[in-house]
Amino acid sequence: MGRPSHKDNNLNFSKDPSAAIEDMMNQYGTLVLRTAYFYLGDRHLAEDISQEVFMLAYRNWTKFRGDSSVKTWLIKITINRCRDHLRLKRSAEIPSDPIFINEPITRNLEEEVIKRMNRTEILKHVLTLPLHYQEVLYLFYYLDFNTLEIAKATGDPEGTIRGRLHRARKLLGGLLEKEGFQ
Amino acid sequence: MTDPKKDIKKVLSEELDQTLFESLDFHSRLQDEVREKLTVDYQKGNGPTWLAFFRKRRVYSTMLVTAAVCLVFFSSWLLREDNSNQAQPKTTLDNPTLFRSEGNNSTDPLVRKSWALNSENEARQVFGTDVLLPTYTPDQYKLDGIYGYGSSKEQINKLVFTYFHEDQSYLVIIERNMLEDIPHRFEELDINGTKGYLIPVDENTDTELHWYLNDIHYMIIGAIPTEEAVKIAKSFK
Structure with a gap:
């Protein structure tokens, strides 16, 4: 499969979360998944996180004000979820040394x-x-x-x-x- | 003459597609699982527009036609559930997938399992009544979930509280029997008479705050201002 379209237009997305989530998954599912994989380097984990992202997007769709594109919003949620996961992982590896925060991803x-x-x-x-x-x-x-x-x-x-x-x-x-x- | 920036973009994108991301697509199985989880979510009382969800998927009329058949199956399923629904680790749909990787190997006693907990009371019950829990939540943030980690539900020694405000989040992590570990770089502050360690995080988007009390390590970490993190820390009771 080639790269998904990068076109984004908030007007194309229904205000109804049920309809919007379908369009979001179709249009940006692969980008969200790949972004999660880029951050975490684990295929299964990236799949889990990307599904979480769409569940969060569904729950918060009515609060989305359109301050950014849908694509930016979804990627922001993805990055936050990946960071949460990395924080949690880091918390299990005490001592937590800030020096390691920007270590390259393994x-x-x-x-x-x-x-x-x-x-x-x-x-x-x-x-x-x-x-x-x-x-x-x-x-x-x-x-x-x-x-x-x-x-x-x-x-x-x-x-x-x-x-x-x-x-x-x-x-x-x-x-x-x-x-x-x- | 070609634009070198465009060349880098083109080459890097192709290389990512062909190496890291090869055959990494959000295919229909993943989409179906999201729909399934949303349905389960609704059934647990978290989905505001479940009916609309089904309506949009054009199965509403089919649902009506098959309602009678479903009712029969549903009744028998309920009876079976009553018999099998003992206190045991929840299904993967009950546990957020984010945390599933920590406890997915049940044969290894060293690997911790995770449980979704229903309330702060339950967290206190399974972790121990000596634990202090946050009583302050910053405006607009809401508690999204409480998860316990341990070799069994009776031996939970780590709690994680997740809080959300739209797409922002922070975590409260509480872990028992942690030796006090002083970070290399920190700003010291007072948390109700206990020494707290505020760790300088790279940019100004994150806060990371630690303190230790009665062999329990408390930690607040996430995308909240330091001032709010300190307020949360001081609210632990």
């Missing part, structure tokens, strides 16, 4: 996936960066979010996102330059 990847990833030009470098740089690059390049949308989805100020994106691209650029990526 993904349980199959050997074949790792082999393929090692052959990639850009992805292998992105995944070596600290989590907050991975996050901003993923949201910017893969989800097509602008800095304002990233700010809404992550809850960080837009100025912070701009700076972070700049540093992430610079770091990535340096790594790519070493490999002669044009």
Whole structure:
């Protein structure tokens, strides 16, 4: 299956949660699932989280004011749920040292996936960066979010996102330059 | 000349699709499970528009036609449920999937199972009456669930309270028999006479607050302002 459409228009979504949830799952289900997987690196967990996201979206649909696009709203819920899970996991690994907060994600990847990833030009470098740089690059390049949308989805100020994106691209650029990526 | 930014976007997106995300789609089985869970949710009293949900799925008329048949099956199912509904770990539909991974291996005694608890009273009952629980909840936040962790429901030694306001959330985590562990970097504050450790989190979106009292580790963590987290901490009774 190809990438899901990135088009979003709040007017296309019914005010009725029952109808809206169907459209949300069809239009953004795969993006939500992939985003959860990107954060958590566990396929089954990502499936669980993405289902939770749609249940939360269903329950909160009548409160959604349309301050952001539906896509941004769903991704924001996804990120929050993933962060909750990571917090819970971290709380089980006391001592909790803030130094580890931005550790790169450990993904349980199959050997074949790792082999393929090692052959990639850009992805292998992105995944070596600290989590907050991975996050901003993923949201910017893969989800097509602008800095304002990233700010809404992550809850960080837009100025912070701009700076972070700049540093992430610079770091990535340096790594790519070493490999002669044009 | 091509735009290098566009090239990075194109290449990175393709690489993500072909490696990490290969065959990772929100397919119909996952969608069906969401519908199923929403129905169960309604049956537990949490779904405001269950009827509309079914109506929109164009099965309303079918429901009417088959109502009589369903009633017969439902009655027999109820009778069976009465016999089998003993106090035992709830089904996966009762437990939020977010926490399921912690206790899904029932053969390993070291792996903790999780239970959805119905009230603060039940939490106190299964954890121990010496536990302090929050009495203050910030405006607009609502308690979403209480979960107990342990090798059995009688030996629960960790409680997790989840609170939501729309898409924002925070957690209260309470764990017994935790040795006091002083974080490397912290701001010290007073919580009703007990030393609290406020951990500086990277950006200003998260708060993480710890304190220890009578061998119990209390923790508030999530997307709430520090001021509110301290108010919650001071409200524990």
